[in-house]
Amino acid sequence: MLHWTLYSQIRNSRKQLLCFCLFGVAVYLSLVYLSFITKFSQTVRVSFERSQNGRMLIISPNSLNEIQSYWYFHSPMPGLLFSKFLATFRPIVRHLSNTTLGGVAIDVLQRCDFFLSGQTKVAIGAKSIDPRNYCFSQLERYVKLEGVPTDVITSPNLNKSFEENNANYILPKYYRLFVNESAKTKAGINSCIKEKFETRKVLYQLLQYWIKLAHDHNILWWITSGTMLGSWRDKNMIPYDWDMDVSIFSSDETKLRALATPRSSMRDDQFNLIVRPAEYCPSDPGKRISCDNRWVNTQEDNCAFCGPLARLMRDKQVFLDIFLVHLELRLDEKQSTVDLGLRDESNDAKFLPDLNLVFPLKSSKMMNLTVPIPHNPERLLELFYGGGFRIPERRCDPYKGEWI
Structure with missing residues (x-):
C-alpha cells in the first residue's frame, strides 16, 4: 500500500511539473511574439530617410538592413518572411516613393492581424493561404500607386x-x-x-x-x-x-x-x-x-x-x-x-x-x-x-x- 501511495504521488508530481513546463513555454512564446510585433512595428515606423531634396522620404538599403536584423532575431521564419518583405519594397526604393505610399504599405502590414480575424482567417485557412504571406502579397498592389502626377x-x-x-x-x-x-x-x-x-x-x-x-x-x-x-x-x-x-x-x-x-x-x-x-x-x-x-x-x-x-x-x-x-x-x-x-x-x-x-x-x-x-x-x-x-x-x- 505504501509503495502504491508513493507511486501515485510521484506520478501526480510529474503531471504538475509537465503542466508547469508547458505553461512556461506558452508564456515564453507569447512574450517572444509580442516582442517581435513591437520591434517590427517600431522598426518599420522609423525606416524612412529623408532624401536630398528635402521633400521625398524613401526607404534606403540601410533601412532595409535595419529591418532585416529585427526580422532574423524575432521571426520564427525570418528568411521566408524577410525575402518577401525585401522583394516587395524594392519598387518603393526604385521609384523613390514618398512617405505616403510607404505609409500605406506599412498600414497593410501593421493592420494585418486586425484585418485577418474571425471568419477571415477561416476563409484564408480553407484555401491554404498563410495570413502573413497574404498581407505581403497585398503590398505589391500599393507600391504601384506612383503618387500624384508630377x-x-x-x-x-x-x-x-x-x-x-x-x-x-x-x-x-x-x-x-x-x-x-x-x-x-x-x-x-x-x-x-x-x-x-x-x-x-x-x-x-x-x-x-x-x-x-x-x-x-x-x-x-x-x-x-x-x-x-x-x-x-x-x-x-x-x-x-x-x-x-x-x-x-x-x-x-x-x-x-x-x-x-x-x-x-x-x-x-x-x-x-x-x-x-x-x-x-x-x-x-x-x-x-x-x-x-x-x-x-x-x-x-x-x-x-x-x-x-x-x-x-x-x-x-x-x-x-x-x-x-x-x-x-x-x-x-x-x-x-x-x-x-x-x-x-x-x-x-x-x-x-x-x-x-x-x-x-x-x-x-x-x-x-x-x-x-x-x-x-x-x-x-x-x-x-x-x-x-x-x-x-x-x-x-x-x-x-x-x-x-
Missing part, C-alpha cells in the same frame, strides 16, 4: 491668378435650358455665370493653396465627388456648386491634424484648415466644434462638420472638403474570397471601389489648374451618382437668368 506641381498655371487662368469662361450648352443663344438669352446666361463668379474665384484660390500644401507635406490626394464630375465634364467646377472635394489616405490623417488651424485663431483674410475633432459622423448627432470654438451636437455652421476629415476655408462660406479613404478587407458572399479595397468617406461608405478604379492616378484640369483624378473616373461617377451622371441636375434659364 505635372500637378510643375504646371506653369499653378502660379497664375484666377483671372489669368479663367479669362473667357463659356457656359457649356448642356448647362443651358435652351441650347440656341440669341440676343435675348445672352444676358440671362451671363447672369447665371456671374451668380457664382466670386465663389469660383475663392475655390480656385483654395485649390491652388491646397495643391502646394499637399506637395510640401507629401500628401497623396485626388479630386472626388462633384469636383471629379466637373473636371470630367468640362475641366471646370460645376457652375452652380459651392465647394470642392478631395480625398486622401487615412495614413495621412496625422499629418493633416498637425497642420490644422485652431478655431480660436481663424481669420477671414487667411487660409484656415479646420479639422473635425472626432470620428466620422455624416449625420447628427456627433462630436463637433463650431466656428466660435463651442462644442455642439449639430452642424450649426460650416465649422461644425464631422463628415469630411478637414475643411480648407477662406471666409467660412466657401470651402474645400478633404475626405478620408480607408483600407478595407472584403469577403464575397461565401466568405471565401479575400481582397483589399477602398472605403471612401465622401460617399458615406456606400460602396468599396476597387483599387484599379482609382490608381494609378492621372492628370486632369480644374479651372486650368492641373489636378490628380482617379484612373477610371467614369466608372466611379456611375457608382457615385448612377447612370445619369452625365446629365446636369440644374440648368440655366436664360430668360430668367437663374439656375433651375
Whole structure:
C-alpha cells in the first residue's frame, strides 16, 4: 500500500511539473511574439530617410538592413518572411516613393492581424493561404500607386491668378435650358455665370493653396465627388456648386491634424484648415466644434462638420472638403474570397471601389489648374451618382437668368 501511495504521488508530481513546463513555454512564446510585433512595428515606423531634396522620404538599403536584423532575431521564419518583405519594397526604393505610399504599405502590414480575424482567417485557412504571406502579397498592389502626377506641381498655371487662368469662361450648352443663344438669352446666361463668379474665384484660390500644401507635406490626394464630375465634364467646377472635394489616405490623417488651424485663431483674410475633432459622423448627432470654438451636437455652421476629415476655408462660406479613404478587407458572399479595397468617406461608405478604379492616378484640369483624378473616373461617377451622371441636375434659364 505504501509503495502504491508513493507511486501515485510521484506520478501526480510529474503531471504538475509537465503542466508547469508547458505553461512556461506558452508564456515564453507569447512574450517572444509580442516582442517581435513591437520591434517590427517600431522598426518599420522609423525606416524612412529623408532624401536630398528635402521633400521625398524613401526607404534606403540601410533601412532595409535595419529591418532585416529585427526580422532574423524575432521571426520564427525570418528568411521566408524577410525575402518577401525585401522583394516587395524594392519598387518603393526604385521609384523613390514618398512617405505616403510607404505609409500605406506599412498600414497593410501593421493592420494585418486586425484585418485577418474571425471568419477571415477561416476563409484564408480553407484555401491554404498563410495570413502573413497574404498581407505581403497585398503590398505589391500599393507600391504601384506612383503618387500624384508630377505635372500637378510643375504646371506653369499653378502660379497664375484666377483671372489669368479663367479669362473667357463659356457656359457649356448642356448647362443651358435652351441650347440656341440669341440676343435675348445672352444676358440671362451671363447672369447665371456671374451668380457664382466670386465663389469660383475663392475655390480656385483654395485649390491652388491646397495643391502646394499637399506637395510640401507629401500628401497623396485626388479630386472626388462633384469636383471629379466637373473636371470630367468640362475641366471646370460645376457652375452652380459651392465647394470642392478631395480625398486622401487615412495614413495621412496625422499629418493633416498637425497642420490644422485652431478655431480660436481663424481669420477671414487667411487660409484656415479646420479639422473635425472626432470620428466620422455624416449625420447628427456627433462630436463637433463650431466656428466660435463651442462644442455642439449639430452642424450649426460650416465649422461644425464631422463628415469630411478637414475643411480648407477662406471666409467660412466657401470651402474645400478633404475626405478620408480607408483600407478595407472584403469577403464575397461565401466568405471565401479575400481582397483589399477602398472605403471612401465622401460617399458615406456606400460602396468599396476597387483599387484599379482609382490608381494609378492621372492628370486632369480644374479651372486650368492641373489636378490628380482617379484612373477610371467614369466608372466611379456611375457608382457615385448612377447612370445619369452625365446629365446636369440644374440648368440655366436664360430668360430668367437663374439656375433651375
